[in-house]
Each structure stands twice: as structure tokens, then as C-alpha cells.
Amino acid sequence: MEKSLIDANESLSPEKRAAIERSIGEIRKKIAIAEQKSPYGQKADLLLATKTRTPEEINFAISLGVKHIGENRVQELLEKYDFIQKDGIRLHFIGALQTNKVKYIIDKVDLIHSVDRLSLAKEIDRQAKKHGKVMDVLCEVNIGNEASKSGVRAEEAEEFIRELAKFENLRLCGLMAIPPVLENISTQKQYFQKIMNLYIDISRKKIDNICMGVLSIGMSSDYEIAVESGSTLVRIGTAAFGARNY
Ligand SMILES: *Cc1c(COP(=O)(O)O)cnc(C)c1O
Numbered sequence: 001m002e003k004s005l006i007d008a009n010e011s012l013s014p015e016k017r018a019a020i021e022r023s024i025g026e027i028r029k030k031i032a033i034a035e036q037k038s039p040y041g042q043k044a045d046l047l048l049a050t051k052t053r054t055p056e057e058i059n060f061a062i063s064l065g066v067k068h069i070g071e072n073r074v075q076e077l078l079e080k081y082d083f084i085q086k087d088g089i090r091l092h093f094i095g096a097l098q099t100n101k102v103k104y105i106i107d108k109v110d111l112i113h114s115v116d117r118l119s120l121a122k123e124i125d126r127q128a129k130k131h132g133k134v135m136d137v138l139c140e141v142n143i144g145n146e147a148s149k150s151g152v153r154a155e156e157a158e159e160f161i162r163e164l165a166k167f168e169n170l171r172l173c174g175l176m177a178i179p180p181v182l183e184n185i186s187t188q189k190q191y192f193q194k195i196m197n198l199y200i201d202i203s204r205k206k207i208d209n210i211c212m213g214v215l216s217i218g219m220s221s222d223y224e225i226a227v228e229s230g231s232t233l234v235r236i237g238t239a240a241f242g243a244r245n246y
């Protein structure tokens with residue numbers, strides 16, 4: 001990135017700013033309505049998935065009160081890191097994570113959503129220890145058992161989480177999933193219910209050293225159903241910023 005990326009107000013057009021502000025306002029309203037419909041009485045936080053977005057766009061969203069920012073590529077996170085206004089912000093890593101790249105983000109992020117194998121957990125634990133921190137993570141669950149997606153299978157999640165609980169510098173804080181995107185809303189709901197049931201099930205086991213406060217489900221196309229189904233954290237990109245240009 002070459003140009004100066006620091007001042008949000010300088011290079012974002014008034015139209016673009018108005019569009020982002022309007023979209024985030026609408027998302028917040030819809031989340032609030034969905035919270036009312038949820039039988040679990042939980043609150044859902046808004047995380048903006050900021051891949052392809054500039055630091056100006058991200059900082060403008062932060063100026064509107066957004067508290068959670070999620071990047072899904074290590075390289076992109078590192079490029080933007082110094083330009084993001086991080087005061088009071090939780091920075092999340094939400095994408096697939098290669099084991100050999102953990103060292104680049106370990107001191108920069110607050111929650112890693114995509115832990116799905118022991119080799120990755122082991123490296124996160126090792127790097128966290130080096131930095132004298134305990135890294136908060138989510139277990140990613142492949143709730144639709146899709147070949148194209150990462151994540152542990154629902155049937156394997158408990159055993160995997162019991163292994164995660166043994167690491168001293170890693171703390172399991174909940175589950176993350178990207179269910180299949182479906183036209184049929186009732187089938188879509190079944191996947192969210194399946195992950196919610198797993199979340200409740202694992203919470204009830206009272207496994208030591210884990211905290212299970214976060215259920216990260218719901219994206220632009222399905223966040224309202226996700227919140228109605230128990231999501232505590234929705235990850236939204238296009239509904240806030242518009243279509244992505246790669
Ligand atoms: C991009 C991304 C999102 C948000 O996707 P949208 O459809 O743009 O809302 C959510 N989660 C992950 C892991 C992503 O990479």
C-alpha cells in the first residue's frame with residue numbers, strides 16, 4: 001500500500017461514508033430485532049469482516065462505534081495493522097491459518113476463530129508462551145461436513161476441545177462455523193440449531209480451562225437467522241461495506 005492510509009475523513013467520499021453509516025445502522029437494527037426473537041436471550045456483537053477494505057473504511061466504521069474487526073489473511077492483516085485505530089478494538093483473525101504464520105499475528109490479534117487441528121493449537125500455544133500471553137481461540141466446526149470447508153466435524157468437537165483445554169497458553173472461548181449457504185431458510189436454520197446444540201452441549205460438560213462465551217456464526221446473507229438461533233458474534237462484510245472488488 002503506497003498512499004497514506006491514516007485519515008479516514010480525508011480520502012473517503014461523503015457518499016461512501018454515508019452508505020457505510022446507513023448500512024451499519026440497518027445491521028444494528030436487524031440484530032436488535034433478531035435478539036428479541038432469540039429464545040436464548042443472548043446479545044450479539046457486530047464484527048466487521050474487513051478483507052479488501054482500506055484502513056480508511058475500517059477506521060470510519062470504528063468511528064461509528066464498531067468494536068470488533070476481523071481479517072482473514074495474514075499478509076493483509078500485517079499490511080493494514082499499523083493504520084488501524086486499535087484503541088478499544090478487538091482484532092480478530094477469522095480466516096484459515098497456516099501453522100507457520102502464527103508467529104506473525106500472535107502479538108496482534110485478540111481472538112483466533114479458526115482453530116481446527118492440534119498442530120495449529122500447539123503452535124499457537126508455543127508462540128503465545130513466548131510472548132507471555134494466553135491466546136483466546138475458537139474451535140471452528142465444519143457443521144455441514146463439507147469437503148471444501150475447514151473445521152472439525154461436530155462429532156469430533158468435544159474430544160478436540162478436551163485436547164485444547166490442556167494447553168496452558170491457549171484458552172478456548174467458544175465455537176465458530178460457516179454453515180452451507182442455502183436458499184431454503186428452514187434448512188439453513190437446522191444448521192444453526194445444530195451448532196447451537198453443540199455449543200450448549202459442550203458448555204454443560206464443564207470442561208476445565210475453557211470458557212465457552214462466544215458462538216461466532218452469521219454472515220451478511222444469514223446473520224438475522226444466526227442471531228435468532230443463538231449467535232453471540234456475527235461476522236459481516238458486504239452488508240456493511242458493499243460488494244468486494246478483488
Ligand atoms: C468474508 C468473511 C465473512 C463475511 O462475509 P460477507 O458475506 O461479506 O458478510 C465472514 N466470515 C469469514 C471467515 C469471512 O472470510
